Amino acid sequence: MGPMEKNRLEAFSDGVLAIIITIMVLELKVPHGIELSALRPLLPVFSSYILSFVYIGIYWNNHHHMLYTTRHVSGGILWANLHLLFWLSLFPFTTGWMGENHFAPTPTAIYGVVLLMAAVAYYILQRAIIARQGPQALLAKAIGRDWKGKLSPVLYFAAIPSAFLNPWISHGIYIFVALIWLIPDRRIERTLTDRH
């Protein structure tokens, strides 16, 4: 689908991600009390919000880098991108459900299922872009062995059953994965800088 430019794909994705990240805050319902203690029941929702905010930030950041290496998008890339946005659009729901139930086992596991599906969707999108760029794919070089991209789904997969043992194990895994991504990814950066 040669003529499709990536600009509008980026603009649309930015719009959806901006809305997702902001809509999550609507789960922070204004409390009825006027004391500081009225905020206490909101703490789990608030900490879930922080976690999901960081995750959407990571996705936005990586998405930006990934699309930077590509120029034209095919129909396959477009739908792989919508597939990713679909799973990310469920973040406000799973964030709210996990937070409002104080990290109960099932909501915590379902939160991990959506994280896992988003990671898989991201991987598919990455493969679709590399497939289009051909064997000399700039993105393929940039991501290299892609250990973060391969480790994350494995960890999410482990976090899902762990929630039924102890939800805090899952929660620890979610935070750990977020942290390994927060460390700036110098791979794509370096490859691209070399090119310039």
Added chain:
Amino acid sequence: MGPMEKNRLEAFSDGVLAIIITIMVLELKVPHGIELSALRPLLPVFSSYILSFVYIGIYWNNHHHMLYTTRHVSGGILWANLHLLFWLSLFPFTTGWMGENHFAPTPTAIYGVVLLMAAVAYYILQRAIIARQGPQALLAKAIGRDWKGKLSPVLYFAAIPSAFLNPWISHGIYIFVALIWLIPDRRIERTLTDRH
């Protein structure tokens, strides 16, 4: 209306479509239970959400291709575009009504009415662009016989009364039409590639 650039029309449409696709997820109300069974009543809403997400994705995709062939927009094109966005903006409402009532006949029929009106609005927008491009219209060549664009409204039209016989017939039609659009449209692509 010579001076109007299409960029802002695209940006505004992207914004509206991004909000529509994301706002629909708000109908997925966070359940009160903490068991997996608490998600069961949400399944019809969730499957309606998937269907509408795919439809908005298709509209965004086709809209993108259609505007790619044009450069300047007239006042008529602008209002034809707003008319299309109006019908698409009703998707969250009809999706929620159909999903929350487990595909009852009337909500399923009304869902089809909005699909039909959006298809008609899309057709009007397409004619407005072709009218402006003149007899050698690039878009006219690109869409060719436009069998998908002509078949879809007919099928929606059939799906509306069918909902009162059996809503699943209508639902099957809605899924079928989505699938014929999901197959990437190589017509516009080919015509434009030839040009380059």
Added chain:
Amino acid sequence: MGPMEKNRLEAFSDGVLAIIITIMVLELKVPHGIELSALRPLLPVFSSYILSFVYIGIYWNNHHHMLYTTRHVSGGILWANLHLLFWLSLFPFTTGWMGENHFAPTPTAIYGVVLLMAAVAYYILQRAIIARQGPQALLAKAIGRDWKGKLSPVLYFAAIPSAFLNPWISHGIYIFVALIWLIPDRRIERTLTDRH
């Protein structure tokens, strides 16, 4: 404020207008019944929604044309623009209040107050742009005598007290003003086309 480019002003305004136009649809609450009659109580809300959708469309259209004539924006223009967006952001509120109360006198009058304030804010923004462009202002030539811009606030002003006589008079005025704006404004267009 020489360096400020208008692109980001447009992008921000487009975002706000896209959200306003889409958020209004949230007032169309999904009904509990599954019969067609369940939609009947929504008809006033729905017709208010159409009216406001058209108004936001008109503002977006005119805003686009107005900014087309300018290149750099001053701090004054920026705040005049935010002032306009402020009044437009109240549309979802007044639309919902008027619609849910079946066009009762006070909500209908308040709807007119917000229309009036938005028209005044638009006029201020227009003057700020002309002031910056200087005596040879392209926009000043383009709008000419600006009879629509001057007539609209007068009509809104008349519609506000009329609501207490009969809300339908006000409603008729609101529709009438929308119609005179829907007729494409060939003035700016013509002036700009001459320039090219």
Added chain:
Amino acid sequence: MGPMEKNRLEAFSDGVLAIIITIMVLELKVPHGIELSALRPLLPVFSSYILSFVYIGIYWNNHHHMLYTTRHVSGGILWANLHLLFWLSLFPFTTGWMGENHFAPTPTAIYGVVLLMAAVAYYILQRAIIARQGPQALLAKAIGRDWKGKLSPVLYFAAIPSAFLNPWISHGIYIFVALIWLIPDRRIERTLTDRH
């Protein structure tokens, strides 16, 4: 992170700010009465909305100017920006809580906490940009002694405990700080104009 362009950072920030500014209006719940008196209980929410609207407008304005001086963004700048957006995303919550409780002490103090944290986040973002631009940083020259940026957090810090003496002191401080920012900031402007 050389290759990252600032355009998408701006677009994403614009999207988030546009949504925040518009979502706040959803706290203005449509009243049930149809008399003008039905609006009276909404007055505190409405005046909180105006205050927060102005603050988001100021942040958008300053953010625009700040990014104007930079070209490429590093990973650190990106996360400093997301950190700022995080605190701004809490505005709808604190605005609603303060407004619905008629400026009770605790909600008024918490409103100040979020203002303070946003100011700190803005300062961090500013330092991150200057650090990247190096000793000759254009932004460093542009902001000069940055007395507004240094005074604001001090005033917010004073406003937080004051809320427990009398919330109106805090409210007065919030309005005062907004006013000193509303006065157009000619520093960056002048520095940049000199460059041209």
